Amino acid sequence: MDSVRKTIKGLKLAGLIAATLLVQACASNFTFQVEVDDPEPSTQHYVSSDQDTPTSLAFSHQIPGDQVSAKGGVLNYVYQQDKKNIDPATFFLGALSNELEARKLPVTFDDSASNQLQLLSFETISHRNNGFSPLVMIAMVKIDLVENGQKHRIAAIVKRAKVPIWTVTEEPLVEATINQPQEILIKEVAAKINLALFNDQLTDSDVDTLIKDVKANVENEDIAYQKVYELGFSNNPKALPALLEFSKHNAEYIRLAAISGMGMLGGEGVFEELKALYTSGNQWQDRAVALKAIGDIQTTEALDFLKTEQAKWSDKTTQEVTWNKKIVALYLD
Template identity: 40%
Template sequence: MKNPVPSDVRYHAQSNEPTKLAFVDNRAASERSFLTGTLASTLMVDKSPLDPGAFLASNLQAELTARGIAAQVGPGQDGAFPRIDLKTFRILNHRQNGFSPYVTFTYISADVETATGKKRLGVFVKRGKVPVWSFEEIIEPTLNQPLSLAVKELAAKIGRQLYGASADDAAVASLKAKIAQRNDNSFIDVYALGFTNNPNAVETLVGLTRDDDEYVRIAAISSLGNLRAEGQFELLKSIYGSANIWQDRAMAIKAIGDLDTSESKAFLTEQMAHWKGKASDKDSSKEANWTMQVIGLYL
Protein backbone atom coordinates (compact mmCIF):
# COMPACT_ATOMS: atom_id res chain seq x y z
CA MET A 1 0.00 0.00 0.00
CA LYS A 2 0.99 3.65 -0.34
CA ASN A 3 -0.13 6.89 1.26
CA PRO A 4 -2.52 9.01 -0.85
CA VAL A 5 -1.17 11.87 -2.94
CA PRO A 6 -2.85 15.07 -1.62
CA SER A 7 -5.17 17.13 -3.81
CA ASP A 8 -3.95 20.04 -5.92
CA VAL A 9 -7.22 22.04 -5.74
CA ARG A 10 -7.13 24.60 -2.93
CA TYR A 11 -10.03 25.94 -0.91
CA HIS A 12 -11.15 29.40 0.07
CA ALA A 13 -12.37 29.28 3.67
CA GLN A 14 -14.78 31.53 5.55
CA SER A 15 -12.67 30.99 8.66
CA ASN A 16 -9.08 29.85 8.43
CA GLU A 17 -7.44 30.73 11.72
CA PRO A 18 -4.92 28.07 12.78
CA THR A 19 -6.88 25.38 14.63
CA LYS A 20 -5.96 22.34 16.64
CA LEU A 21 -8.22 19.54 15.41
CA ALA A 22 -8.34 16.71 17.94
CA PHE A 23 -8.52 13.24 16.40
CA VAL A 24 -9.94 10.55 18.68
CA ASP A 25 -10.06 6.92 17.56
CA ASN A 26 -13.25 5.70 19.22
CA ARG A 27 -13.86 2.65 17.05
CA ALA A 28 -15.61 -0.13 18.94
CA ALA A 29 -13.90 -3.51 19.32
CA SER A 30 -16.13 -4.90 16.57
CA GLU A 31 -14.80 -2.22 14.20
CA ARG A 32 -11.09 -2.82 14.83
CA SER A 33 -10.54 -5.47 12.11
CA PHE A 34 -9.58 -3.33 9.14
CA LEU A 35 -9.74 -5.60 6.07
CA THR A 36 -12.34 -8.37 6.28
CA GLY A 37 -14.58 -10.39 3.97
CA THR A 38 -13.94 -13.15 1.47
CA LEU A 39 -10.15 -12.81 1.63
CA ALA A 40 -8.46 -11.73 4.85
CA SER A 41 -5.17 -9.85 4.42
CA THR A 42 -2.79 -7.63 6.34
CA LEU A 43 -2.13 -4.34 4.57
CA MET A 44 1.41 -2.95 4.73
CA VAL A 45 2.50 0.69 4.41
CA ASP A 46 6.23 1.53 4.42
CA LYS A 47 6.95 -2.13 5.26
CA SER A 48 4.83 -2.01 8.44
CA PRO A 49 1.25 -3.17 9.09
CA LEU A 50 -1.21 -0.36 8.40
CA ASP A 51 -2.42 1.32 11.60
CA PRO A 52 -5.91 2.54 10.55
CA GLY A 53 -6.23 5.43 13.02
CA ALA A 54 -2.71 6.75 12.47
CA PHE A 55 -3.02 6.31 8.68
CA LEU A 56 -6.25 8.28 8.57
CA ALA A 57 -5.06 11.06 10.89
CA SER A 58 -1.74 11.65 9.09
CA ASN A 59 -3.26 11.60 5.62
CA LEU A 60 -6.16 13.78 6.72
CA GLN A 61 -3.57 16.30 7.92
CA ALA A 62 -1.76 16.14 4.57
CA GLU A 63 -5.00 16.63 2.62
CA LEU A 64 -6.22 19.57 4.71
CA THR A 65 -2.82 21.25 4.40
CA ALA A 66 -2.81 20.74 0.63
CA ARG A 67 -6.28 22.29 0.46
CA GLY A 68 -5.02 25.38 2.31
CA ILE A 69 -6.79 24.75 5.64
CA ALA A 70 -4.67 25.70 8.66
CA ALA A 71 -5.70 22.82 10.90
CA GLN A 72 -3.31 20.75 12.98
CA VAL A 73 -4.65 17.21 13.33
CA GLY A 74 -3.42 15.39 16.40
CA PRO A 75 -4.34 13.24 19.38
CA GLY A 76 -7.08 14.66 21.55
CA GLN A 77 -9.41 13.89 24.41
CA ASP A 78 -13.18 13.75 24.65
CA GLY A 79 -13.33 17.28 26.06
CA ALA A 80 -11.31 18.92 23.27
CA PHE A 81 -13.01 20.97 20.52
CA PRO A 82 -13.14 20.86 17.60
CA ARG A 83 -12.79 17.08 17.50
CA ILE A 84 -13.05 14.25 15.00
CA ASP A 85 -14.55 11.27 16.82
CA LEU A 86 -13.83 8.24 14.60
CA LYS A 87 -16.48 5.51 14.75
CA THR A 88 -15.75 3.38 11.66
CA PHE A 89 -12.81 3.00 9.30
CA ARG A 90 -12.57 -0.32 7.53
CA ILE A 91 -12.65 -2.19 4.22
CA LEU A 92 -14.93 -5.11 3.36
CA ASN A 93 -13.87 -7.24 0.40
CA HIS A 94 -15.89 -9.70 -1.67
CA ARG A 95 -15.17 -12.11 -4.50
CA GLN A 96 -17.68 -14.58 -5.89
CA ASN A 97 -15.16 -16.84 -7.66
CA GLY A 98 -11.82 -16.83 -9.47
CA PHE A 99 -13.34 -15.30 -12.60
CA SER A 100 -15.22 -12.46 -10.93
CA PRO A 101 -13.95 -9.06 -9.74
CA TYR A 102 -12.28 -8.57 -6.39
CA VAL A 103 -14.49 -5.87 -4.89
CA THR A 104 -13.87 -3.59 -1.92
CA PHE A 105 -16.24 -1.41 0.09
CA THR A 106 -14.41 1.29 2.07
CA TYR A 107 -16.28 2.85 4.99
CA ILE A 108 -15.69 5.82 7.29
CA SER A 109 -18.06 7.16 9.92
CA ALA A 110 -17.08 10.00 12.23
CA ASP A 111 -18.64 12.71 14.34
CA VAL A 112 -17.35 16.26 13.94
CA GLU A 113 -17.85 17.82 17.36
CA THR A 114 -17.66 21.46 18.40
CA ALA A 115 -18.78 23.27 21.53
CA THR A 116 -22.20 23.75 19.91
CA GLY A 117 -22.88 20.12 19.00
CA LYS A 118 -21.89 17.38 16.59
CA LYS A 119 -22.52 16.29 13.02
CA ARG A 120 -22.17 12.77 11.66
CA LEU A 121 -20.08 12.35 8.51
CA GLY A 122 -20.11 9.20 6.41
CA VAL A 123 -17.92 7.97 3.57
CA PHE A 124 -18.51 4.97 1.30
CA VAL A 125 -16.41 4.02 -1.76
CA LYS A 126 -16.93 0.94 -3.94
CA ARG A 127 -14.24 -0.38 -6.34
CA GLY A 128 -13.64 -3.64 -8.17
CA LYS A 129 -11.07 -5.27 -10.47
CA VAL A 130 -10.62 -8.69 -12.08
CA PRO A 131 -6.96 -9.73 -11.68
CA VAL A 132 -5.72 -11.18 -14.99
CA TRP A 133 -2.09 -12.14 -14.48
CA SER A 134 -1.38 -11.48 -10.81
CA PHE A 135 -3.39 -10.67 -7.71
CA GLU A 136 -1.07 -7.68 -7.21
CA GLU A 137 -3.13 -6.01 -9.97
CA ILE A 138 -5.89 -5.29 -7.43
CA ILE A 139 -3.73 -3.20 -5.07
CA GLU A 140 -3.99 0.13 -6.88
CA PRO A 141 -7.66 0.07 -8.01
CA THR A 142 -9.29 -1.64 -5.02
CA LEU A 143 -7.10 -0.52 -2.10
CA ASN A 144 -4.98 2.55 -2.87
CA GLN A 145 -7.57 4.41 -4.93
CA PRO A 146 -10.55 3.99 -2.59
CA LEU A 147 -8.48 4.82 0.49
CA SER A 148 -7.26 7.98 -1.24
CA LEU A 149 -10.82 8.92 -2.20
CA ALA A 150 -12.06 8.20 1.32
CA VAL A 151 -9.45 10.47 2.90
CA LYS A 152 -10.21 13.24 0.40
CA GLU A 153 -13.96 12.97 0.95
CA LEU A 154 -13.61 13.13 4.71
CA ALA A 155 -11.30 16.15 4.40
CA ALA A 156 -13.76 17.91 2.09
CA LYS A 157 -16.62 17.35 4.53
CA ILE A 158 -14.56 18.54 7.49
CA GLY A 159 -13.47 21.58 5.48
CA ARG A 160 -17.06 22.52 4.74
CA GLN A 161 -18.37 21.73 8.23
CA LEU A 162 -15.73 23.50 10.30
CA TYR A 163 -14.30 26.15 7.97
CA GLY A 164 -16.94 26.85 5.31
CA ALA A 165 -14.31 25.85 2.76
CA SER A 166 -14.88 25.47 -0.97
CA ALA A 167 -12.98 25.66 -4.25
CA ASP A 168 -13.61 28.56 -6.61
CA ASP A 169 -15.57 28.52 -9.86
CA ALA A 170 -12.37 28.33 -11.91
CA ALA A 171 -11.43 25.03 -10.26
CA VAL A 172 -14.91 23.67 -10.99
CA ALA A 173 -14.65 24.73 -14.64
CA SER A 174 -11.22 23.12 -14.96
CA LEU A 175 -12.49 19.80 -13.59
CA LYS A 176 -15.53 19.86 -15.87
CA ALA A 177 -13.26 20.36 -18.89
CA LYS A 178 -10.99 17.52 -17.77
CA ILE A 179 -13.95 15.15 -17.30
CA ALA A 180 -15.21 16.00 -20.79
CA GLN A 181 -11.92 14.71 -22.25
CA ARG A 182 -12.42 11.29 -20.63
CA ASN A 183 -9.78 8.74 -19.69
CA ASP A 184 -9.65 5.53 -17.65
CA ASN A 185 -9.55 7.50 -14.38
CA SER A 186 -12.23 10.08 -15.15
CA PHE A 187 -14.23 8.82 -12.18
CA ILE A 188 -11.53 10.25 -9.90
CA ASP A 189 -12.08 13.69 -11.45
CA VAL A 190 -15.84 13.28 -10.93
CA TYR A 191 -15.20 12.64 -7.24
CA ALA A 192 -12.88 15.66 -7.19
CA LEU A 193 -15.75 17.78 -8.57
CA GLY A 194 -17.83 16.73 -5.57
CA PHE A 195 -14.96 17.52 -3.22
CA THR A 196 -14.94 21.17 -4.35
CA ASN A 197 -17.90 21.94 -2.03
CA ASN A 198 -19.04 24.30 -4.82
CA PRO A 199 -22.72 24.08 -5.84
CA ASN A 200 -21.83 25.07 -9.42
CA ALA A 201 -20.80 21.43 -9.88
CA VAL A 202 -24.31 20.06 -9.26
CA GLU A 203 -25.76 20.41 -12.76
CA THR A 204 -22.86 18.52 -14.36
CA LEU A 205 -23.05 15.80 -11.73
CA VAL A 206 -26.79 15.32 -12.28
CA GLY A 207 -26.08 14.57 -15.94
CA LEU A 208 -23.32 12.12 -15.04
CA THR A 209 -25.66 10.05 -12.83
CA ARG A 210 -26.91 8.56 -16.14
CA ASP A 211 -23.43 7.87 -17.55
CA ASP A 212 -22.66 4.50 -19.16
CA ASP A 213 -19.39 4.20 -17.22
CA GLU A 214 -20.20 2.50 -13.90
CA TYR A 215 -17.56 4.29 -11.84
CA VAL A 216 -18.23 7.71 -13.34
CA ARG A 217 -21.91 7.17 -12.60
CA ILE A 218 -21.55 6.13 -8.97
CA ALA A 219 -18.97 8.89 -8.38
CA ALA A 220 -21.55 11.41 -9.62
CA ILE A 221 -24.30 9.96 -7.42
CA SER A 222 -22.00 10.04 -4.40
CA SER A 223 -20.91 13.59 -5.18
CA LEU A 224 -24.46 14.95 -5.09
CA GLY A 225 -24.46 13.91 -1.45
CA ASN A 226 -21.01 15.34 -0.83
CA LEU A 227 -22.30 18.70 -2.09
CA ARG A 228 -25.45 18.39 0.03
CA ALA A 229 -27.55 18.97 -3.07
CA GLU A 230 -30.85 18.96 -1.19
CA GLY A 231 -32.74 19.79 -4.37
CA GLN A 232 -31.73 16.37 -5.78
CA PHE A 233 -33.39 14.35 -3.01
CA GLU A 234 -36.12 13.08 -5.35
CA LEU A 235 -33.56 12.14 -8.00
CA LEU A 236 -31.54 10.18 -5.44
CA LYS A 237 -34.67 8.42 -4.19
CA SER A 238 -35.53 7.55 -7.79
CA ILE A 239 -32.07 6.05 -8.39
CA TYR A 240 -32.29 4.13 -5.13
CA GLY A 241 -35.70 2.75 -6.01
CA SER A 242 -35.17 1.91 -9.67
CA ALA A 243 -31.47 1.29 -10.44
CA ASN A 244 -30.71 -2.14 -11.86
CA ILE A 245 -27.48 -2.73 -9.96
CA TRP A 246 -26.80 -2.65 -6.23
CA GLN A 247 -23.87 -0.23 -6.28
CA ASP A 248 -26.04 2.50 -7.83
CA ARG A 249 -28.70 1.94 -5.17
CA ALA A 250 -26.08 1.83 -2.41
CA MET A 251 -24.44 5.05 -3.57
CA ALA A 252 -27.84 6.73 -3.77
CA ILE A 253 -28.72 5.83 -0.16
CA LYS A 254 -25.23 6.99 0.88
CA ALA A 255 -25.81 10.33 -0.87
CA ILE A 256 -29.21 10.65 0.82
CA GLY A 257 -27.45 10.21 4.16
CA ASP A 258 -25.04 13.01 3.23
CA LEU A 259 -27.92 15.45 2.67
CA ASP A 260 -28.40 15.55 6.45
CA THR A 261 -31.98 16.88 6.42
CA SER A 262 -34.90 15.77 8.55
CA GLU A 263 -36.49 14.28 5.44
CA SER A 264 -33.37 12.33 4.46
CA LYS A 265 -32.87 11.06 8.02
CA ALA A 266 -36.46 9.82 8.14
CA PHE A 267 -35.91 8.02 4.83
CA LEU A 268 -32.76 6.32 6.15
CA THR A 269 -34.56 5.18 9.29
CA GLU A 270 -37.40 3.77 7.20
CA GLN A 271 -35.02 1.90 4.90
CA MET A 272 -33.01 0.50 7.80
CA ALA A 273 -36.20 -1.02 9.22
CA HIS A 274 -37.08 -2.39 5.78
CA TRP A 275 -33.73 -4.13 5.31
CA LYS A 276 -33.64 -5.52 8.84
CA GLY A 277 -36.76 -7.42 7.87
CA LYS A 278 -34.94 -8.87 4.85
CA ALA A 279 -31.69 -9.83 6.59
CA SER A 280 -32.72 -13.46 7.16
CA ASP A 281 -34.17 -13.92 3.67
CA LYS A 282 -31.79 -16.15 1.69
CA ASP A 283 -32.52 -14.37 -1.60
CA SER A 284 -31.93 -10.85 -0.29
CA SER A 285 -29.68 -11.23 2.76
CA LYS A 286 -26.50 -10.09 0.96
CA GLU A 287 -28.07 -6.87 -0.33
CA ALA A 288 -29.79 -6.34 3.01
CA ASN A 289 -26.56 -6.64 5.01
CA TRP A 290 -24.50 -4.56 2.61
CA THR A 291 -27.15 -1.82 2.44
CA MET A 292 -27.56 -1.72 6.21
CA GLN A 293 -23.82 -1.21 6.57
CA VAL A 294 -24.03 1.89 4.37
CA ILE A 295 -27.09 3.26 6.19
CA GLY A 296 -25.45 2.50 9.53
CA LEU A 297 -22.69 5.00 8.77
CA TYR A 298 -25.25 7.77 9.34
CA LEU A 299 -27.50 6.42 12.10
Protein backbone atom coordinates in the same frame (compact mmCIF):
# COMPACT_ATOMS: atom_id res chain seq x y z
CA MET B 1 4.90 -27.52 -34.95
CA ASP B 2 6.06 -24.44 -33.03
CA SER B 3 2.55 -23.01 -33.15
CA VAL B 4 1.16 -26.26 -31.70
CA ARG B 5 3.68 -26.15 -28.86
CA LYS B 6 2.79 -22.51 -28.14
CA THR B 7 -0.90 -23.37 -28.11
CA ILE B 8 -0.34 -26.27 -25.70
CA LYS B 9 1.86 -24.09 -23.50
CA GLY B 10 -0.80 -21.38 -23.50
CA LEU B 11 -3.50 -23.85 -22.57
CA LYS B 12 -1.40 -25.22 -19.72
CA LEU B 13 -0.75 -21.70 -18.43
CA ALA B 14 -4.42 -20.78 -18.69
CA GLY B 15 -5.33 -23.97 -16.86
CA LEU B 16 -2.82 -23.26 -14.12
CA ILE B 17 -4.19 -19.72 -13.64
CA ALA B 18 -7.77 -20.98 -13.58
CA ALA B 19 -6.89 -23.72 -11.11
CA THR B 20 -5.12 -21.23 -8.84
CA LEU B 21 -8.07 -18.87 -8.91
CA LEU B 22 -10.48 -21.73 -8.25
CA VAL B 23 -8.47 -22.86 -5.22
CA GLN B 24 -8.46 -19.28 -3.93
CA ALA B 25 -12.23 -19.07 -4.32
CA CYS B 26 -13.02 -22.47 -2.81
CA ALA B 27 -10.85 -22.12 0.26
CA SER B 28 -12.73 -21.15 3.39
CA ASN B 29 -10.58 -18.11 4.15
CA PHE B 30 -7.34 -16.45 3.07
CA THR B 31 -5.54 -13.50 4.68
CA PHE B 32 -3.08 -11.57 2.54
CA GLN B 33 -0.56 -8.87 3.40
CA VAL B 34 -0.46 -6.08 0.82
CA GLU B 35 1.74 -3.01 0.49
CA VAL B 36 -0.35 0.17 0.35
CA ASP B 37 0.61 3.69 -0.62
CA ASP B 38 0.16 6.88 1.35
CA PRO B 39 -2.85 8.72 -0.14
CA GLU B 40 -1.82 11.54 -2.48
CA PRO B 41 -3.09 14.94 -1.28
CA SER B 42 -5.19 17.17 -3.52
CA THR B 43 -3.53 19.65 -5.87
CA GLN B 44 -6.37 22.21 -5.80
CA HIS B 45 -7.05 24.14 -2.60
CA TYR B 46 -10.17 25.75 -1.21
CA VAL B 47 -10.69 29.51 -1.21
CA SER B 48 -12.45 31.32 1.61
CA SER B 49 -14.90 34.16 1.11
CA ASP B 50 -13.90 35.56 4.51
CA GLN B 51 -11.27 34.94 7.15
CA ASP B 52 -11.33 31.33 8.37
CA THR B 53 -10.95 30.85 12.12
CA PRO B 54 -8.18 28.31 12.83
CA THR B 55 -9.53 25.25 14.61
CA SER B 56 -7.82 22.66 16.80
CA LEU B 57 -9.26 19.17 17.12
CA ALA B 58 -8.51 16.42 19.61
CA PHE B 59 -8.26 13.19 17.64
CA SER B 60 -9.50 9.91 19.11
CA HIS B 61 -10.48 6.56 17.64
CA GLN B 62 -12.26 3.30 18.29
CA ILE B 63 -10.17 1.21 15.88
CA PRO B 64 -8.69 -2.03 17.28
CA GLY B 65 -4.94 -2.25 16.92
CA ASP B 66 -3.47 -4.53 14.26
CA GLN B 67 -6.89 -5.18 12.74
CA VAL B 68 -7.62 -6.81 9.40
CA SER B 69 -8.18 -3.82 7.13
CA ALA B 70 -10.43 -5.54 4.59
CA LYS B 71 -12.68 -8.42 5.64
CA GLY B 72 -14.68 -10.90 3.60
CA GLY B 73 -16.08 -14.40 3.55
CA VAL B 74 -13.11 -15.68 1.54
CA LEU B 75 -10.44 -12.98 1.24
CA ASN B 76 -9.04 -10.79 4.03
CA TYR B 77 -6.36 -8.15 3.66
CA VAL B 78 -3.88 -6.69 6.14
CA TYR B 79 -2.42 -3.41 4.89
CA GLN B 80 1.33 -2.95 5.24
CA GLN B 81 4.05 -0.43 4.50
CA ASP B 82 7.65 -1.62 4.26
CA LYS B 83 6.35 -5.09 5.17
CA LYS B 84 5.08 -3.87 8.54
CA ASN B 85 1.39 -3.82 9.43
CA ILE B 86 0.07 -0.28 9.46
CA ASP B 87 -1.80 1.13 12.42
CA PRO B 88 -5.08 2.16 10.72
CA ALA B 89 -5.76 5.14 13.00
CA THR B 90 -2.24 6.53 12.60
CA PHE B 91 -2.40 5.96 8.83
CA PHE B 92 -5.74 7.78 8.66
CA LEU B 93 -4.67 10.75 10.78
CA GLY B 94 -1.43 11.24 8.85
CA ALA B 95 -3.20 11.16 5.48
CA LEU B 96 -5.97 13.48 6.69
CA SER B 97 -3.48 15.99 8.08
CA ASN B 98 -1.69 16.09 4.72
CA GLU B 99 -4.98 16.57 2.86
CA LEU B 100 -6.17 19.39 5.14
CA GLU B 101 -2.86 21.15 4.64
CA ALA B 102 -3.03 20.70 0.86
CA ARG B 103 -6.55 22.17 0.84
CA LYS B 104 -5.28 25.14 2.92
CA LEU B 105 -7.77 24.45 5.69
CA PRO B 106 -6.57 25.83 9.07
CA VAL B 107 -7.04 22.67 11.14
CA THR B 108 -4.52 21.31 13.61
CA PHE B 109 -4.71 18.30 15.91
CA ASP B 110 -4.11 18.85 19.60
CA ASP B 111 -4.94 16.34 22.35
CA SER B 112 -5.95 19.17 24.68
CA ALA B 113 -8.45 20.78 22.27
CA SER B 114 -12.11 20.98 23.31
CA ASN B 115 -13.39 20.27 19.79
CA GLN B 116 -12.99 16.66 18.71
CA LEU B 117 -12.62 14.39 15.71
CA GLN B 118 -13.67 10.87 16.68
CA LEU B 119 -12.84 8.07 14.22
CA LEU B 120 -15.56 5.49 14.87
CA SER B 121 -14.85 2.99 12.08
CA PHE B 122 -12.45 2.67 9.15
CA GLU B 123 -12.76 -0.59 7.25
CA THR B 124 -13.34 -2.32 3.93
CA ILE B 125 -15.68 -5.12 2.87
CA SER B 126 -13.95 -7.65 0.62
CA HIS B 127 -16.12 -9.86 -1.61
CA ARG B 128 -15.55 -12.33 -4.41
CA ASN B 129 -18.06 -14.88 -5.74
CA ASN B 130 -15.56 -17.22 -7.39
CA GLY B 131 -12.12 -17.45 -8.96
CA PHE B 132 -13.26 -15.86 -12.20
CA SER B 133 -15.28 -12.93 -10.86
CA PRO B 134 -14.15 -9.42 -9.89
CA LEU B 135 -12.78 -8.66 -6.46
CA VAL B 136 -15.24 -6.16 -4.94
CA MET B 137 -13.96 -3.78 -2.28
CA ILE B 138 -16.26 -1.38 -0.42
CA ALA B 139 -14.23 1.07 1.69
CA MET B 140 -16.07 2.89 4.48
CA VAL B 141 -15.34 5.44 7.18
CA LYS B 142 -17.50 6.86 9.99
CA ILE B 143 -16.55 9.91 12.06
CA ASP B 144 -18.08 12.31 14.55
CA LEU B 145 -16.83 15.88 14.42
CA VAL B 146 -17.78 17.66 17.64
CA GLU B 147 -17.52 21.44 17.41
CA ASN B 148 -18.69 23.70 20.25
CA GLY B 149 -20.89 20.89 21.53
CA GLN B 150 -22.53 20.25 18.13
CA LYS B 151 -21.99 16.85 16.54
CA HIS B 152 -21.50 16.50 12.79
CA ARG B 153 -21.63 12.96 11.40
CA ILE B 154 -19.13 12.43 8.60
CA ALA B 155 -19.31 9.24 6.57
CA ALA B 156 -18.10 8.01 3.20
CA ILE B 157 -18.08 4.87 1.08
CA VAL B 158 -16.23 4.02 -2.12
CA LYS B 159 -16.99 0.87 -4.11
CA ARG B 160 -14.43 -0.51 -6.56
CA ALA B 161 -14.05 -3.85 -8.31
CA LYS B 162 -11.48 -5.43 -10.60
CA VAL B 163 -10.80 -8.92 -11.98
CA PRO B 164 -7.35 -10.21 -10.95
CA ILE B 165 -5.14 -11.33 -13.83
CA TRP B 166 -2.55 -13.29 -11.87
CA THR B 167 -3.09 -12.97 -8.13
CA VAL B 168 -5.34 -11.18 -5.65
CA THR B 169 -2.35 -9.16 -4.41
CA GLU B 170 -1.02 -7.89 -7.75
CA GLU B 171 -0.08 -4.23 -7.94
CA PRO B 172 -2.80 -3.04 -10.41
CA LEU B 173 -5.47 -4.72 -8.26
CA VAL B 174 -4.19 -3.09 -5.06
CA GLU B 175 -4.01 0.29 -6.78
CA ALA B 176 -7.58 0.10 -8.12
CA THR B 177 -9.35 -1.48 -5.14
CA ILE B 178 -7.32 -0.26 -2.15
CA ASN B 179 -5.07 2.75 -2.86
CA GLN B 180 -7.55 4.78 -4.89
CA PRO B 181 -10.52 4.22 -2.53
CA GLN B 182 -8.42 5.12 0.52
CA GLU B 183 -7.34 8.35 -1.15
CA ILE B 184 -10.93 9.24 -2.06
CA LEU B 185 -12.16 8.51 1.48
CA ILE B 186 -9.55 10.85 2.96
CA LYS B 187 -10.42 13.61 0.48
CA GLU B 188 -14.13 13.26 1.22
CA VAL B 189 -13.56 13.48 4.97
CA ALA B 190 -11.50 16.65 4.50
CA ALA B 191 -14.21 18.10 2.24
CA LYS B 192 -16.86 17.43 4.88
CA ILE B 193 -14.70 18.94 7.64
CA ASN B 194 -14.52 22.02 5.42
CA LEU B 195 -18.33 22.03 5.07
CA ALA B 196 -18.81 21.82 8.82
CA LEU B 197 -16.19 24.36 9.89
CA PHE B 198 -15.44 26.79 7.05
CA ASN B 199 -17.66 26.36 3.98
CA ASP B 200 -14.79 27.23 1.62
CA GLN B 201 -14.96 26.39 -2.10
CA LEU B 202 -12.89 25.51 -5.10
CA THR B 203 -12.89 28.41 -7.54
CA ASP B 204 -15.14 28.51 -10.61
CA SER B 205 -11.98 28.15 -12.69
CA ASP B 206 -10.99 24.99 -10.81
CA VAL B 207 -14.47 23.54 -11.36
CA ASP B 208 -14.34 24.36 -15.07
CA THR B 209 -10.95 22.65 -15.32
CA LEU B 210 -12.25 19.52 -13.57
CA ILE B 211 -15.29 19.30 -15.87
CA LYS B 212 -13.06 19.75 -18.91
CA ASP B 213 -10.69 17.04 -17.61
CA VAL B 214 -13.56 14.58 -17.10
CA LYS B 215 -14.85 15.10 -20.64
CA ALA B 216 -11.36 14.90 -22.13
CA ASN B 217 -10.65 11.60 -20.34
CA VAL B 218 -14.10 10.04 -20.55
CA GLU B 219 -12.66 7.03 -22.39
CA ASN B 220 -10.17 6.53 -19.56
CA GLU B 221 -12.58 5.83 -16.73
CA ASP B 222 -9.80 5.34 -14.18
CA ILE B 223 -8.77 9.00 -14.54
CA ALA B 224 -12.21 10.49 -15.18
CA TYR B 225 -14.03 9.03 -12.18
CA GLN B 226 -11.52 10.52 -9.73
CA LYS B 227 -12.06 13.96 -11.28
CA VAL B 228 -15.83 13.52 -10.83
CA TYR B 229 -15.29 12.85 -7.12
CA GLU B 230 -13.31 16.11 -6.96
CA LEU B 231 -16.34 17.95 -8.35
CA GLY B 232 -18.40 16.58 -5.48
CA PHE B 233 -15.78 17.77 -3.00
CA SER B 234 -15.64 21.27 -4.50
CA ASN B 235 -18.47 22.79 -2.40
CA ASN B 236 -19.13 24.97 -5.45
CA PRO B 237 -22.72 24.92 -6.84
CA LYS B 238 -21.28 25.45 -10.31
CA ALA B 239 -20.32 21.74 -10.29
CA LEU B 240 -23.85 20.44 -9.62
CA PRO B 241 -25.17 20.44 -13.23
CA ALA B 242 -22.14 18.39 -14.28
CA LEU B 243 -22.74 15.89 -11.47
CA LEU B 244 -26.37 15.54 -12.52
CA GLU B 245 -25.22 14.90 -16.09
CA PHE B 246 -22.56 12.37 -15.08
CA SER B 247 -24.98 10.54 -12.76
CA LYS B 248 -26.56 9.12 -15.93
CA HIS B 249 -23.26 8.10 -17.54
CA ASN B 250 -22.79 4.60 -18.93
CA ALA B 251 -19.39 4.19 -17.26
CA GLU B 252 -20.03 2.72 -13.80
CA TYR B 253 -17.42 4.57 -11.76
CA ILE B 254 -18.08 7.95 -13.36
CA ARG B 255 -21.76 7.43 -12.57
CA LEU B 256 -21.13 6.33 -8.97
CA ALA B 257 -18.76 9.23 -8.30
CA ALA B 258 -21.38 11.68 -9.54
CA ILE B 259 -24.18 10.16 -7.45
CA SER B 260 -21.91 10.14 -4.41
CA GLY B 261 -21.26 13.87 -4.68
CA MET B 262 -24.85 14.95 -5.28
CA GLY B 263 -25.91 14.90 -1.64
CA MET B 264 -22.88 16.90 -0.50
CA LEU B 265 -23.27 19.53 -3.17
CA GLY B 266 -27.00 19.66 -3.85
CA GLY B 267 -28.41 19.04 -0.37
CA GLU B 268 -32.17 18.80 -0.03
CA GLY B 269 -32.54 20.25 -3.53
CA VAL B 270 -31.56 16.86 -5.02
CA PHE B 271 -33.40 14.69 -2.50
CA GLU B 272 -36.08 13.65 -4.99
CA GLU B 273 -33.49 12.88 -7.70
CA LEU B 274 -31.56 10.68 -5.26
CA LYS B 275 -34.70 8.85 -4.15
CA ALA B 276 -35.47 8.17 -7.82
CA LEU B 277 -31.94 6.85 -8.38
CA TYR B 278 -32.30 4.62 -5.33
CA THR B 279 -35.66 3.16 -6.37
CA SER B 280 -34.93 2.81 -10.10
CA GLY B 281 -31.25 1.92 -10.15
CA ASN B 282 -30.60 -1.24 -12.15
CA GLN B 283 -27.50 -2.17 -10.17
CA TRP B 284 -26.97 -2.55 -6.44
CA GLN B 285 -24.07 -0.13 -6.40
CA ASP B 286 -26.17 2.67 -7.90
CA ARG B 287 -28.87 2.18 -5.30
CA ALA B 288 -26.31 1.90 -2.50
CA VAL B 289 -24.44 5.06 -3.41
CA ALA B 290 -27.76 6.92 -3.74
CA LEU B 291 -28.49 5.85 -0.13
CA LYS B 292 -25.10 7.20 0.88
CA ALA B 293 -25.77 10.50 -0.87
CA ILE B 294 -29.16 10.80 0.87
CA GLY B 295 -27.36 10.33 4.18
CA ASP B 296 -25.03 13.20 3.25
CA ILE B 297 -27.98 15.60 3.00
CA GLN B 298 -28.31 15.29 6.80
CA THR B 299 -31.82 16.78 7.01
CA THR B 300 -34.47 15.18 9.22
CA GLU B 301 -36.39 14.14 6.11
CA ALA B 302 -33.35 12.46 4.58
CA LEU B 303 -32.43 10.59 7.76
CA ASP B 304 -36.06 9.53 8.26
CA PHE B 305 -35.96 8.06 4.75
CA LEU B 306 -32.90 5.98 5.72
CA LYS B 307 -34.65 4.83 8.90
CA THR B 308 -37.70 3.73 6.88
CA GLU B 309 -35.52 1.72 4.50
CA GLN B 310 -33.59 0.24 7.41
CA ALA B 311 -36.84 -0.95 9.01
CA LYS B 312 -37.83 -2.71 5.78
CA TRP B 313 -34.69 -4.85 5.97
CA SER B 314 -35.08 -5.96 9.58
CA ASP B 315 -36.00 -9.58 8.72
CA LYS B 316 -33.99 -9.89 5.48
CA THR B 317 -30.51 -11.36 5.12
CA THR B 318 -29.63 -11.07 1.44
CA GLN B 319 -26.18 -9.82 0.47
CA GLU B 320 -27.58 -6.49 -0.74
CA VAL B 321 -29.50 -5.98 2.49
CA THR B 322 -26.44 -6.86 4.58
CA TRP B 323 -24.34 -4.29 2.75
CA ASN B 324 -27.10 -1.67 2.80
CA LYS B 325 -27.43 -2.06 6.56
CA LYS B 326 -23.73 -1.25 6.91
CA ILE B 327 -24.07 1.82 4.71
CA VAL B 328 -27.10 3.18 6.53
CA ALA B 329 -25.44 2.49 9.89
CA LEU B 330 -22.74 4.98 8.93
CA TYR B 331 -25.34 7.71 9.31
CA LEU B 332 -27.79 6.37 11.87
CA ASP B 333 -25.77 4.45 14.49
